[in-house]
Amino acid sequence: MERWTEEELQIVEKILDQNSENLDYAKIKDEHFTKRTVPAIKKKILEIKKRKNNGTTARAATVWDKLESKKLLNAFVNTPGNLTKTQKCQLIQSDFPNRTIKAMQTHLRTHYLDIYMGYTTKVDESPEKNTSPIPRRPLSKIADQTPSTSKKKEITKKNVKVIDNKEPSLETSTIGSSETSMINNSKFDAQPPNPKEPKSQIEKIFLKYFNLVQTKKLKRLTKFVVQSFHQCKINAVSNLVKNKIASLEKEVKKLPRRHQLCKLAILAGGYTLKESCTKKNMAKKDKPSEILKRKISKLQARVKRTLRIQEGEKISLRLKSEIKEMKRLRMKPKQYISTTKHRIELLEKELAEAKERDEKWKLRFRAGNQPGLRNLNKFTKDDNSIDYIEAEKYFSELYSPFQPSTPETPYYNEWLNYIQDTCLTSEDENLSEAEIRHYVNQHLKTASNWKAGGWDQITNYLYKYIPAAKEYLIRHMTRIINGTYKLSRKDVQATCVLLHKGGSKEISNYRPLSLICTDIKCYTSIITQTIYDRLPSSIIPQEQLCQPKKWGTVEGLLRDKAYSGTARYRNVEQYSLWVDYRKAYDSICHKQMQRLINLLPIGPSMRNQLQHLTTILNTKLMDNESPNERQTISIKRGVMQGDVISPLLYILVSSSAVYQLKKNLPLKRLCKGNIQIITYMDDLKVFLPNESSLRAATELIEHSSAEIGLFLNSVKSGYFSRKNREDLEGFKIPKVVKYYKYLGILQTDHDVHENYEKLSEAVSKSVKKIFSSKLSFYQKCKLFNCSTIAAATYILGNITTKESVEATLAKARKLDLTIRKDLVSTNQKIRQVSNNRLYSYLCSVDSMKEPLQLLEQMQKGGLRTALSDWKYVKKLYKLPEPNFRSGLSYNEISKELISKVKKIDSDIKKKDWAKSMKYPQRVISTENIDFPGLKSLNLNTEHWRTLTAAGEEQLFLNAKCQSTNYNTKLEGKCRRCGELETSHHVVSMCKGHKYHQRHDIVIYHLLVKLAEKIKIQHSLQFGQATVSFKSEGVSIVAGAPYLSEKKLKFNRPDIICYLYDDGNNLKEIVVLEVAIPHLSQYVSSQKRKRIKYEVNSIDEVTDIEKPMRNLNLVSEIQNKEHRKTSLFILAIGTYGEVIYNEETNSTLHMLQEKFLMSNKEVQLLLTKMSYSVMCSSARILNSHLSDSHDRSYKNSSS
Secondary structure, three states: OOOOOHHHHHHHHHHHHHOOOOOOHHHHHHHOOOOOOHHHHHHHHHHHHHHHHOOOOOOOOOOOOHHHHHHHHHHHHOOOOOOOHHHHHHHHHHHOOOOOHHHHHHHHHHHOHHHHHOOOOOOOOOOOOOOOOOOOOOHHHHHHHOOOHHHHHHHHHOOOOOOOOOOOOOOOOOOOHHHHHHHHOHHHHOOOOOOOOHHHHHHHHHHHHHHHHHHOOOOOOOOOOOOHHHHHHHHHHHHHHHHHHHHHHHHOOOHHHHHHHHHHHHHHHHHHHHHHHHOOOOOOOOOHHHHHHHHHHHHHHHHHHHHHHHOOOOOOHHHHHHHHHHHHHOOOHHHHHHHHHHHHHHHHHHHHHHHHHHHHHHHHHHHHHOOOHHHHOOOOOOOOOOOHHHHHHHHHHHOOOOOOOOOOOHHHHHHHHHHHHHOOOOOOOOOOHHHHHHHHHHHHHHOOOOOOOOOOOOOHHHHHHOHHHHHHHHHHHHHHHHOOOOOOOOOOEEEEEEEEOOOOOOHHHEEEEEEOOHHHHHHHHHHHHHHHHHOOOOOOOOOEOOOOOOOHHHHHHHHHHHHHHHHHHHOOOOEEEEEOEOOOOOOOEHHHHHHHHOOOOOOHHHHHHHHHHHHOOEEEEOOOOOHHHOOEEEOOEOOOEOEOOHHHHHHHHHHHHHHHHHHOHHHHHHHOOOOEEEEEOOEEEEEEOOHHHHHHHHHHHHHHHHOOOOOEOOOOOEEEEOOOOOOOOOOOOOEOOOOEEEOOEEEOOOEOOHHHHHHHHHHHHHHHHHHOOOOOHHHHHHHHHHHHHHHHHHHHHHOOOOOOHHHHHHHHHHHHHHHHHHOOOOOOOOOOOOHHHHHHHHHHOHHHHHHHHHHHHHHHOOOOOHHHHHHHHHHHHOOOOOOOOOOOOHHHHHHHHHHHHHHHHHHHHHHHHOOOOHHHHHHHHOOOEEOHHHHOOOOOHHHHHHHHHHHOOOOOOHHHHHHOOOOHHHOOEOOOOOOEOOHHHHHHOOOOOOOHHHHHHHHHHHHHHHHHHOOOOOOOOOOOOOEEEEEOOEEEEEOOOOOOOOOOOOOOOOEEEEEEOOOOOEEEEEEEEEEOOOHHHHHHHHHHHHHHHHOOOOOOOOOOOOOOOOOOHHHHHHHHHOOEEEEEEEEOOOOOOEEOOHHHHHHHHHHHHHOOOOHHHHHHHHHHHHHHHHHHHHHHHHHHHOOOHHHHHHHHHO
16 A cells, blocks of 8 residues: 555644544545555554654655656666566665655556556656545544534534645644655755666666675676677766775775775676676576476476375375376376386486587587687596695795805806896886876787686776776876885785696696786786887897797797708707706796896886885685685795796896807807707707717806706706717716607607607597587687697698608698598698798898808708798799888788688689589689578587588489489489489479478578567567567568558568658668578579569569569559668578678668668678578488488389
């Protein structure tokens, strides 16, 4: 019931003023309160009477004015549709602090019943009822109930005025003046509701998440995507984050605590943005597997209750209901149990299939977000694999301070003096705010959006797409760099993930990867980029391959081939030394690192902050089972693997050893200046001419590395001599007997043949793993191209053995044939064309002049090199000589050459594919053809295999069987209609098949998308192609004939759309027709459709080139409605083909223009429709093949 209004309370007070004893409540109800019950009237009168006797003022009624009523209505309409009415009111109660949930429900039910019950969502309605009832009879008639005649006359004389609803006024009131003025002016104080309205709801969600993130009871923020149409919500969330940060900066004085709370506000903004943009608050449907589990458990419970009945147990209510069910089904308990168990068996089979589907979709979704072979590995929890107590002890010792054997560091001092002298003229000022903003924007642009964050869980995506978060990050970076904010241990704390490298499960075989907070990674990225910009190019040795704008491993292998090949060409002795360090990244001495930082060309505050950073580094092992039990580990040596600045600091410190190898005079004398060095981070390889220089270089590397905390791992290091086959006496490093793996290539003084064996084994294993998985066909091909082919190209393109180019290509073709045995339905090829890229890099980069000269000398001597490989490729594909002086970079030159090779190679393969098959010939000859359905995650390999075989006429249909003498009795006749049986006939022309379902599914996908764009909540069932719905501005009719005065044969187009203007006047009519032809009839079917509806809708189409004009549907609609009418045709081939000709492009342009579809939405729609056609055609072919040949032959012969 509704609250008591102010007018009703005034009437009650008048009654009590006139007579407060012996009241007839039933009569009061009949006279004044017809819509209230007698107990309610009595309760209210006694309540007010009691307050008057106690000397207190009666409580004033809360009036719903128009503005507040409208605000309640808008807030209620904007709540999620899946909530109950009570939940909706609970959600918006914070916007109405003086109202109870019951009062809000009563007001909505009384004044906006249709909206409250969900019958409509229109809010432009005004309340049909007044705020309060008006007394229907004068109060004088109450006098009959009182025995006193004097009081009766007194009441008769005093008449109560009828109270106006709009301006309530009283002659006598018990309400105070201040309270009265407050109530009367409430409608003026009320603010009009925000027309966008989600602001208050988003604010409530934000505050909820801000409280939750402080308790750390939320799951990690998972990946989501915002679109351009979410800009309003992004701005709302950004304003909330901005206001929260502003309030925290005023209230919280301690800087570290303030920064942590500000990051929590940003994280809460991320959760809020995800919930508001991805409809997380909508009710989730249960998985089919969960529904089946519940059904099975209910049936099992029924079996147990029936067994209890058989055993003669005392009958309870549950058992009674079971007996009643058995009587209804007319079954005995034994029969009831057997049928129920049979039903359970069927459901368990369905449950197993549902679980398999769930796993398949989970895998495909994971592969869509993070492609890679690791998704195919079965993740098993092995709680005993890592002993975290032992791990903490191990890493605490590993990261303990470095204790040098001697305090002197002569070799490292020379390196620091060189840096100091070289950086004398470099800039060493702090960054300006504009430079900091530029570096932050550059970092956010290049960083991965959802790369794992640190303990704060904030990713780059939040900083990138929430403007307030980005501005706060820039301000915070400015404070750190200028020295006004000092980093704390909590700020730089990392979460350590232990990644198993292989081998035994010892802790030493786990690599510690650090998950660092995103703001700290942004800070170190700014410092790194500043150092790279200001550091002289001569500081980092050219031999160090891990540098920006270098081809790392590719350049290393080119240098390796040049140095080792030259020794073989000149037939001279050469020692190859491979150096490996023990825990290199975790062993760098912090003291020596700080000495180097002090010399870097950066500002004083930046230098001090970076040195301070190295003293407070700490980490905590990630343990999902018991995270609170893990202890913080201080990092007193080494660099954190996962930080942006770690590679640069490691390179600068460890380059001391490379500097000594190049500048040490005793070593130069021993090797007579003939020493070559290749280093990639901690992988160091040195070429030396004799044994004495090998020993001296090894000793020099050992001593110079020990000064900075690096120690040689003699087990994993090695050396090899071209001529000396005996082991060196007293040498710490073992000799390589079989091969050594360097930069992914197995080698000694040359690349060994085991590379092919290892590659073949790995490729075969990878191919079987990929194509036996539950990924979609498109995902399998994409993963195969990105992993298997890339790895094979790296090996085949970079190894140089003693065999010829033809022999290498022959092995590659053999490997390709091996792959084809596992890939029956695919046509993937390994490209042996990588060396043209090596050639362009050799000829373009200044640092490669020395290797280029050596390779040219070897080529002249007849040896195989990267240059000779390029000459072979150039001759094979008839490529022009590239112009390296044109100003283009080597990347651009390489891309141009590779694109030419790919085109030529693709043309050769297409020509071979279409050599003797009609369908491939049509595909190749057709311009702008595409198969959008291949990109669908739903497409299975089985469907694709069937369609591929059908397109190539490889299915053993009757015509194929007869032509190959498989069964000459069939005479090539169709087993269903007697015509010539080919794939073309089966998927498009056989009278024994019904193709309307395939057509209707395409219409269904189109209708669903149109309904989504015009914002209509439809209830279309899958495959439904007949519907009629209307919204503001658009009316759509599908599958119904158009009724006109003139009789038309073709008057049933697939879809008719009526478009209206803002004044609800018909503006334009769009007729949309869908066709599913075979590729050979694709264009002709579009012409036929246009003739049927735009030229002649009376007669059958016989000549599409010169049709006879007659009455047509488009003209009839235009004449009847007096509005412009246009016909659009969308054709999808029987195998999912889409030809982007003029007809198709005009239809797609219409969808974008008339229905505001984005290009991405149009492509997704084409993908769905193409996929549905592909699946339908595959089912038709499989159904056709299931018919027996004998039956078809008998039917045809009879």
